[in-house]
Amino acid sequence: MSLPPGFLDELRNRLSLGQVVGRKVMWDTRKSNQGKGDLWASCPFHQEKSASFHVDDRKGFYYCFGCHAKGDAISFVRETENVDFMEAVKILAAEAGMTVPDRDPRAQEKADARTVLVDVMEQAVQYHRLQLQTAAAADARDYLDRRGLSAEAQARWEIGFAPASGGVLEQMSAKGIDQKLIVAAGLAAESDRGSGLYNRFRDRIMFPIRDARGRAIGFGGRAMDPNHPAKYYNSPETALFDKGRSLYNHGPAREAAGKGKPLVVAEGYMDVIALSEAGFTATVAPLGTAITEDQLRLMWRMAPEPIIALDGDTAGLRAAMRVIDIALPLLEAGQSLRFALMPEGLDPDDLIKAQGAGAMQKLLDQAIPMVQLLWQRETEGRNFDSPERKAALDKVLREKIKLIQDPSIRSHYGQAIKDMRWALFSNRKAPIARKTGGAKWNPRQDPWKRDVSPVATSRSSALAAGTADQDHLREAVILATLIAVPAVMPEFETALEQMESRDPMHRDLQGCLLRHLGAKDLRALIVHEIGEAPLEKLFAQNHVAISPAIRRGGDPETARLCLAEEFAKLAARRGQAREIEDAVEDLGGVADEGLTWRLAQATAAVDQAGRGDNDDKAEYAIGANGARMKKEEKNAFELLIEQISFAKGRDRPKS
Incomplete structure (x- = not known):
């Protein structure tokens, strides 16, 4: 008795021989070409040092040039597991998610x-x-x-x-x-x-x-x-x-993809023919249905990253979105999709006739990754002007990412979505370009304003220096606290996203924290990405070491209080700094040396008052912006504003 006809063909189509063999051998990375399914290793059937065992993953066959062993996935399992034919079939069927049918006497x-x-x-x-x-x-x-x-x-x-x-x-x-x-x-x-x-x-x-x-x-x-x-x-x-398990032009496309041609997935017969005749010979099409799971598996057997080339009209976009939903649960490392959307109103055949094969090649070269099209689907043409709408977007995207089975890919998708979300919702302003020289008056503006970025005079330098120094300390404490107590990081994700790190090392650490939000072994991931030195440098700083969250052994409640205060102070001080910069800019170039000296002294007082924030005995007050600050810091800041207000009143002529 035998298995029903077609079952073994389906089993071989669903499995990657490279994955089956890869459990038993180590691939020679210098000799192998994973993208083309051309794999080499030392033979598992005889003792050797050289990589003479070859797997053609696209065709599903292996051959050893040393001992001449050859076969397919079934024969490989039979030989390596020492089982009979039916047992090998059952092992592979379980891996492919198939049920072995009863043996058919007919x-x-x-x-x-x-x-x-x-x-x-x-x-x-x-x-x-x-x-x-x-x-x-x-x-x-x-x-x-x-x-x-x-x-x-x-x-x-x-x-x-x-x-x-x-x-x-x-x-x-x-x-x-x-x-x-x-x-x-x-x-x-x-x-x-x-x-x-x-x-x-x-x-x-x-x-x-x-x-x-x-x-x-x-x-x-x-x-x-x-x-x-x-x-x-x-x-x-x-x-x-079987329409759902077949592809138009399957055999020739598989052969062309094995020779390095990009695998293109078009919508219909004429598109496949037009693309192939134009030189894109690794082109296939589904057969009158939306792309199925089985068809995706067939495509991935041919190429790790097929390019879905769909018409640029509404129907084409809907088809692309359906493919995304089908593909997400099936993604594996190195196995994904890209999308090349045709200009609206054109299919590949039209585009080639109108603009030539070069235009089609350009579209294929610019094919976008699947995560980008997923983001586009959920955000394009929508307004996210309220917390509720933003939360709804987050919920939809989280549900989609949950469909991904591979934890590594799921993590990378989450980070990519987070980066795009940050770019969409971030209210950061571009850094102001610093110029040298005096202010330039613009008569088309208010005559008492100057069309200029803050100038590098002794006044602005003194103001900037104190603020930058304090900002650096606070950034360091925030980053160290989040690394030491990663459990609290989700609560401060938005604040961390919006923090404008001035120090390059801080920016690197900030990026790592956002990329690996919720990761278990956070330190190891940071070390893997940027090395051990930044962590050592961060925790070696005195103001970090004496921070209550670090000093008290990573207690979550202490960390929450510390982070809430540091983020509030950082926002407050940067708001103050912008206010001071605006005020100094308004002064133009008319302030005398006496005023410059008084401003520098007041700035130094603010800077000094802000030091020693971890002093548990310090007396605190609430600033105008709601942030907690030391009383002497608050008084010093008010003095500085008073000096600036005095200067502005003296500078402006009486009406």
């Missing part, structure tokens, strides 16, 4: 029947090709000419024609072929009206569909009548043809 008979059906289909291919040359097919030939398909191209793709009457059913019956076989092949069907059999394909241009092994398994037919409700019509499900 399997050989069915296999023979499939062989007969293949022969029937081949005769149908030849019949339709001959019909394309008849007078009845004149309109079909004109259509193909208008689409730019030469006679040679028509022959390469075995394009044919099904006449409106007297078709393949009559021709094959006349040759003595059993009509049951013609029906079983999907070429004819029983009439619902009880009038006997009829041809499924009538008055249509015929595109043969072949499996990966080159066997004719079905047809796609394009109606010549422009008003026909079914423009394209495919063979029904048969013992040979």
Whole structure:
């Protein structure tokens, strides 16, 4: 007894031989080309030092140039696990998520029947090709000419024609072929009206569909009548043809992808033909249905990152979005999709005819990753002007990311979404370019304002120096606290995103924290990305070491209080700094040296008052902006503002 026909083919299609063999060997990275499925390792069947064991992952076969062992996934499991054929099949079926069917006592008979059906289909291919040359097919030939398909191209793709009457059913019956076989092949069907059999394909241009092994398994037919409700019509499900597990141009595309051509996924037969004729020979198409899980697996067997080339209209975009939802749970490391969206109103065939193959190549080169299209789907044309709308976006994206099974990919998707979210919602302002020299008066503005960035005078330098120094201390304490107590980081994610780190090392640490939010081994991840030195430098600073959150052994409650205060003070001081800069800018160049000296002294007092924030005995007050600050810091800041206000009042002429 044997397994049902087609089961082993499906099993081999679902599995990657590279993954099966990879559990037993270490690939030679210098000799292997993972992207092309060209893998080399030391042979697991005999002792050797060189990598003479070759796996062709695309074709599903291995061969050792030393001991001459060869076979497929089933034979590899049999030899390495020391099991019989059926046990090897069960092991692989479990890995592929398939159920092994009961052994069929009529399997050989069915296999023979499939062989007969293949022969029937081949005769149908030849019949339709001959019909394309008849007078009845004149309109079909004109259509193909208008689409730019030469006679040679028509022959390469075995394009044919099904006449409106007297078709393949009559021709094959006349040759003595059993009509049951013609029906079983999907070429004819029983009439619902009880009038006997009829041809499924009538008055249509015929595109043969072949499996990966080159066997004719079905047809796609394009109606010549422009008003026909079914423009394209495919063979029904048969013992040979399964639409959801087949691809148009599968075999040639697999061969081309193995030679390094990018795998392109188009929408229909004519797109595949146009792309292939233009040099994009690794092109396939689904067969009248949305892309299925099985078709995605077939594509990934051919190439790790197929490019989905869809029309730029609404229907094309909807199709792309459906592919995303199907693909997310199936993603694996090094296995994803990219999307090349055609200009609106054009399909690949139109684009090539209008602008040439170079325009198509440019679109393929610019294909966007799947995560970017996912983000675009959820954000394009929408307004996120309220916390509720932002929260709704976060919820939708979290639900999509949860579909990803691979934890590493899920983490990277989360970080990519977070980066795009940060870019969309961040209210950061671009840094002001510093200039040297005096202020330039602009008469078109308020005559008492100056069109200038803050100048590097002794006044602004003194103000900036104190603020920058304090900011650096606070940034260090914040980062060290989050690293020491990562459990509290989700509560301060937004504040950390909006923190403008001035120090490059701080920016690197900030980026690592945001990328690995919620990670268990946070320190190890940081060290892996930027090294040990930044961490050592951060925690070696005195003001970090005496911070209560660090001093008290990483207590979460202490860390929360410390972070809330440090973030508030950082925001307050930077708000004060901007206010002071604006005020100093208003002074222009008229302040005398005495005022400059008083401003510098007041700035120093603010700076000094802000030091020693970790002093538990300090007396605190609430500033005008709501941040807690030392009383002497508050008094010093008020003195500084008073000096500036005095200067502004003296500088401005009386009305």
